[in-house]
Amino acid sequence: xxxxxxxxxxxxxxxxxxxxxxxxxxxxxxxxxxxxxxxxxxxxxxxxxxxxxxxxxxxxxxxxxxxxxxxxxxxxxxxxxxxxxxxxxxxxxxxxxxxxxxxxxxxxxxxxxxxxxxxxxxxxxxxxxxxxxxxxxxxxxxxxxxxxxxxxxxxxxxxxxxxxxxxxxxxxxxxxxxxxxxxxxxxxxxxxxxxxxxxxxxxxxxxxxxxxxxxxxxxxxxxxxxxxxxxxxxxxxxxxxxxxxxxxxxxxxxxxxxxxxxxxxxxxxxxxxxxxxxxxxxxxxxxxxxxxxxxx
Amino acid sequence: xxxxxxxxxxxxxxxxxxxxxxxxxxxxxxxxxxxxxxxxxxxxxxxxxxxxxxxxxxxxxxxxxxxxxxxxxxxxxxxxxxxxxxxxxxxxxxxxxxxxxxxxxxxxxxxxxxxxxxxxxxxxxxxxxxxxxxxxxxxxxxxxxxxxxxxxxxxxxxxxxxxxxxxxxxxxxxxxxxxxxxxxxxxxxxxxxxxxxxxxxxxxxxxxxxxxxxxxxxxxxxxxxxxx
Numbered sequence: 001x002x003x004x005x006x007x008x009x010x011x012x013x014x015x016x017x018x019x020x021x022x023x024x025x026x027x028x029x030x031x032x033x034x035x036x037x038x039x040x041x042x043x044x045x046x047x048x049x050x051x052x053x054x055x056x057x058x059x060x061x062x063x064x065x066x067x068x069x070x071x072x073x074x075x076x077x078x079x080x081x082x083x084x085x086x087x088x089x090x091x092x093x094x095x096x097x098x099x100x101x102x103x104x105x106x107x108x109x110x111x112x113x114x115x116x117x118x119x120x121x122x123x124x125x126x127x128x129x130x131x132x133x134x135x136x137x138x139x140x141x142x143x144x145x146x147x148x149x150x151x152x153x154x155x156x157x158x159x160x161x162x163x164x165x166x167x168x169x170x171x172x173x174x175x176x177x178x179x180x181x182x183x184x185x186x187x188x189x190x191x192x193x194x195x196x197x198x199x200x201x202x203x204x205x206x207x208x209x210x211x212x213x214x215x216x217x218x219x220x221x222x223x224x225x226x227x228x229x230x231x232x233x234x235x236x237x238x239x240x241x242x243x244x245x246x247x248x249x250x251x252x253x254x255x256x257x258x259x260x261x262x263x264x265x266x267x268x269x270x271x272x273x274x275x276x277x278x279x280x281x282x283x284x285x286x287x288x289x290x291x292x293x294x295x296x
Numbered sequence: 297x298x299x300x301x302x303x304x305x306x307x308x309x310x311x312x313x314x315x316x317x318x319x320x321x322x323x324x325x326x327x328x329x330x331x332x333x334x335x336x337x338x339x340x341x342x343x344x345x346x347x348x349x350x351x352x353x354x355x356x357x358x359x360x361x362x363x364x365x366x367x368x369x370x371x372x373x374x375x376x377x378x379x380x381x382x383x384x385x386x387x388x389x390x391x392x393x394x395x396x397x398x399x400x401x402x403x404x405x406x407x408x409x410x411x412x413x414x415x416x417x418x419x420x421x422x423x424x425x426x427x428x429x430x431x432x433x434x435x436x437x438x439x440x441x442x443x444x445x446x447x448x449x450x451x452x453x454x455x456x457x458x459x460x461x462x463x464x465x466x467x468x469x470x471x472x473x474x475x476x477x478x479x480x481x482x483x484x485x486x487x488x489x490x491x492x493x494x495x496x497x498x499x500x501x502x503x504x505x506x507x508x509x510x511x512x513x514x515x516x517x518x519x520x521x522x523x524x
Contacts, residue, residue: 111431111524112348119428122524261518263434268441271514275444278511282451283400286458287393 082221085229087236090134091209092202100210101203103259109200110256114158115149118200121253129249133205135233146189155185162192211252212241297390298398305402309372313406316365320410320442323361324417324435324521327354328425347425351520359515362442365410366449369403371464374457400454407446415439418521431522438521445514452511 088094101109110118110132120128129135131148150158159177163169177185213220216239223239224231234245241248261267327350377385385395418435427433456464479498486494506516 107524108348116428119431257524260524263432263437263518263520263523268437268517270508271517272440272444274509275448275511275514279447279451282448282455283397286400286455287396 084236086233090233091205097206099203099206103256106207107256107260113200114154117149124253126246126250129253146186146194152182155189156181159185159188208252212237212248216240216242301398301402308375312368317410317413319361321413321417323357324421327351328421347522351522355519358519359445362445363449366446367453370450370453371457373399373403378461411443414442433522448511
């Protein structure tokens with residue numbers, strides 16, 4: 001019985017395979033055209049869905065990549081000894097390169113700075129980044145000016161906030177700043193060495209150097225060393241990253257933005273969808289509970 | 297029947313919901329208080345970054361408010377049933393699932409009140425400040441997050457309260473007890489279990505609670521009204 005059934009099934013299969021295409025081709029040409037059109041629509045839909053999924057995956061990957069775009073610890077150790085003087089001076093000391101602030105946090109701290117240059121840097125204005133980080137001067141060690149950072153009104157506010165409740169409050173130049181605003185306030189900030197004192201700037205500089213080394217990858221240290229002791233800050237950073245400082249600053253700023261969790265992004269939508277799914281599950285559990293539990 | 301359920305739920309929840317309604321409207325406004333007008337203080341020009349500082353201070357309050365709204369709505373949905381020993385529900389010719397789904401629906405409908413108040417407060421707060429370069433307001437996204445968080449807590453407590461109040465009390469006590477004493481308890485246990493790293497266990501538990509796809513993941517995301 002079994003022996004006779006198997007050949008029959010096999011024959012039916014062969015017959016189907018032979019007649020299938022024949023049946024398809026024997027249909028009216030209009031029907032085939034319609035089928036092809038439908039097939040084309042389906043293909044387009046599949047392609048669109050794939051592209052959508054790809055873009056979401058790429059966004060998630062960009063965020064992950066931004067987090068991981070940092071110099072490896074193995075490179076930092078030897079680098080501490082070989083860091084050019086110009087660079088270590090700009091960073092505020094050799095050990096400063098180890099001051100690692102996560103990119104997402106650094107972005108927020110830059111936004112929190114009263115300096116307009118710092119804030120504009122976070123939206124990708126390269127000139128603002130150069131001013132905020134003190135990359136604009138031609139001095140060997142770089143340097144930032146409070147005049148690039150603060151307009152007089154903001155400078156007055158910064159002086160007011162920093163001096164309030166301290167012995168500085170009674171000094172004549174601070175009082176002159178509070179009375180007149182403008183230049184006296186910038187002079188007070190200069191006296192305080194404010195461009196060096198702002199911690200976020202030093203953390204941002206360390207982040208930029210680490211980013212340059214990570215982007216330059218193999219041979220970054222050797223390329224910096226080959227420039228010799230007279231190299232400027234721009235030359236050193238360009239050599240390390242193998243690109244102009246302007247491009248480097250733009251890419252660094254973009255990497256900070258990529259690392260920050262975005263409102264309305266795919267992650268946000270996923271979180272909301274998950275919350276909705278959990279709420280539905282809880283509701284379902286409440287509805288399927290068959291016991292009324294009287295008197296408890 | 298839906299109208300009656302709405303009425304009963306409203307009677308049970310109105311006084312509990314009122315302060316939450318006011319808080320939902322006021323909290324986004326409080327997070328920008330004193331920043332919009334500029335003022336005459338010498339540091340008035342610094343409001344751009346003060347905005348973010350204030351936002352960071354008020355940020356934990358938003359998820360707490362969402363949790364409070366969800367809890368009050370869920371517990372009030374079943375309070376009459378528990379008080380009357382389910383007599384009212386049992387006397388109705390209606391299936392349990394339909395009765396529960398009507399209750400869930402009425403609570404979800406009332407949820408729109410605090411969520412709407414929150415949306416209005418967030419929109420007003422956004423309109424009252426002039427944002428500096430680099431900052432963007434997200435009143436809509438934050439409101440959707442608030443709604444999702446409220447719905448999650450509402451669903452959770454609704455399911456628990458549909459059993460007994462005792463169930464809710466036990467689960468809440470265990471949850472709060474774990475949060476408060478869990479770390480010490482683990483440290484104590486680790487003294488007797490060789491090779492056990494209490495800190496690693498705590499970290500793993502916290503991560504599993506806050507990471508996707510945990511229901512509490514929505515509470516740990518970005519709750520900033522103003523962000524980059």
